[in-house]
Amino acid sequence: MSDLLQYEQDTDGIVVLTLDHPETRNALTGNAMVDALLQACARIEGDPTVRVVILTARGSVFSSGGNIHDMQRQIGPEVGAASLRQEYRHGIQRLPLAMHALEVPTIAAVNGPAIGAGCDLACMCDVRIAADEATFAESFVKLGIVPGDGGAWFLPRLIGMARAAEMSFTGDAIDARTAADWGLVSRVVPSADLLPTARALAGRMAANSPEAVRMTKRLLREGQHARLDTLLELSAAYQALAHKTPAHAEAVENFIARRAARKPQG
Numbered sequence: 001m002s003d004l005l006q007y008e009q010d011t012d013g014i015v016v017l018t019l020d021h022p023e024t025r026n027a028l029t030g031n032a033m034v035d036a037l038l039q040a041c042a043r044i045e046g047d048p049t050v051r052v053v054i055l056t057a058r059g060s061v062f063s064s065g066g067n068i069h070d071m072q073r074q075i076g077p078e079v080g081a082a083s084l085r086q087e088y089r090h091g092i093q094r095l096p097l098a099m100h101a102l103e104v105p106t107i108a109a110v111n112g113p114a115i116g117a118g119c120d121l122a123c124m125c126d127v128r129i130a131a132d133e134a135t136f137a138e139s140f141v142k143l144g145i146v147p148g149d150g151g152a153w154f155l156p157r158l159i160g161m162a163r164a165a166e167m168s169f170t171g172d173a174i175d176a177r178t179a180a181d182w183g184l185v186s187r188v189v190p191s192a193d194l195l196p197t198a199r200a201l202a203g204r205m206a207a208n209s210p211e212a213v214r215m216t217k218r219l220l221r222e223g224q225h226a227r228l229d230t231l232l233e234l235s236a237a238y239q240a241l242a243h244k245t246p247a248h249a250e251a252v253e254n255f256i257a258r259r260a261a262r263k264p265q266g
Contacts, residue, residue: 002036006058007043013051013210014202015044016195022059028117028149030067034095041098051206051213053102054198055125056109062134063118071143088148092117096150099124100221103214105205109198110134111191113173116143120151123158126217128185129201130176131194136184137173138164157224159184209247 006018108125
């Protein structure tokens, strides 16, 4: 895949993506990390055997976000504001679009600090699990910049506008327990249990009908902005498709067989 990103897939259709650039604390800019993640997204979308994706990182940091040395280059007079706008549009801003468009569920297993764009990367996933030493910071203002990668869209949807504003306006980090209290992560576990917990959750997702899971994710996505009548129309269409899948037929048959086996005889 890439020296920056490890791609592993098991027989249950669970893909584990591991950010692997500890010398930059798994930075997302100033290197080819975004391209590696985009290639992984394209590979996942093109592989119908993939059922769930876990995103994690090697080392003690999930992601430090923007590379400070790259920011020094961006400050220089040789790089104009118009060029920088295009860098964002054709660079890191492709990542939230690709992550958000993935049909399969995504789980961020946050092993350590998730800073700036690293925090936003975790927010791009459907579910977040944190190790107890993880922290989260929407820290752009501390460097005099703004969340240029979609964080202002993702964060309020996860924790509400007031708390998103608090994180974004102060740039202060919150610990894993606070993140759980605010709904940013669904659970906090000891570091040694992080990947096993993420894999167990992924396994419970992967055990369900892949077609139903993919369509359910799409309905959840559309429900964020669609009118109720529009979402109901889409739900009816998806449900009609779901009723015709082999997984549904098998589930119904198994349910009826189990109920019949429980009935008293005689």
